[in-house]
Amino acid sequence: MYATILLLHLLGAILWTGGHLVLTLSILPAALKNKDPQPLLDFESRFEKLAMTALAVQVTTGMMLARHYLPNPALWFAEAQPFSAIIKAKLLLLLLTLLTALSARFRVLPQLATEAARLPHEKTNCRLLYTMAGHIVVVTLLAVAFVIAGLSVRTGWLY
Numbered sequence: 213m214y215a216t217i218l219l220l221h222l223l224g225a226i227l228w229t230g231g232h233l234v235l236t237l238s239i240l241p242a243a244l245k246n247k248d249p250q251p252l253l254d255f256e257s258r259f260e261k262l263a264m265t266a267l268a269v270q271v272t273t274g275m276m277l278a279r280h281y282l283p284n285p286a287l288w289f290a291e292a293q294p295f296s297a298i299i300k301a302k303l304l305l306l307l308l309t310l311l312t313a314l315s316a317r318f319r320v321l322p323q324l325a326t327e328a329a330r331l332p333h334e335k336t337n338c339r340l341l342y343t344m345a346g347h348i349v350v351v352t353l354l355a356v357a358f359v360i361a362g363l364s365v366r367t368g369w370l371y
Contacts, residue, residue: 214280221273225362227266229355231259236352240345249324249341252348256321267309270358274302281365294371301361301370309354316347 235255243251278299282288288299324340364370 217273217276217280220269221277221362224266224270224273225359228263228270229352229359231263231266232348232352232355235259236348240348244341244345247338247341249328249344252344253321253325253328271306274306278302295365297371298361298364302358305354305358305361309351309358312347312350312354316344316351320344320347 235252239251239255243249278288279285281295282293282299287293288296288303290296320340320343324344327337327340361370
């Protein structure tokens with residue numbers, strides 16, 4: 213059972229982190245260069261369901277893995293438990309990811325989509341585009357930090 217949970221967790225991480233790396237390193241630069249949010253909006257509309265599913269799988273399997281290593285959730289926050297540092301780091305990364313993603317989804321993306329629909333052949337408001345770019349970069353960096361925190365289970369980097 214442990215191997216299956218770990219596999220699902222890793223597949224979720226691959227989808228979440230890989231998708232955000234593609235967005236940040238490939239799609240975002242072109243959108244910024246052309247001052248055109250449409251490629252971001254197109255990617256978001258295709259990637260969102262897959263990404264949210266991957267994140268839900270990661271959260272679910274992450275909790276299961278945390279219970280595997282420290283069965284008592286009270287120990288997840290104990291200073292005497294070296295492994296608790298990884299759990300606390302991942303929970304903090306999750307909180308920051310959720311806050312950033314919610315801000316992008318419900319604050320920035322609707323404004324960007326409205327503006328793109330209103331002015332389809334004109335360059336968009338750079339402030340909104342750069343705000344969205346900031347959100348994308350932050351979520352991507354958090355995703356990479358998740359991978360590093362997960363890797364530290366084997367390497368001991370965080371404890």
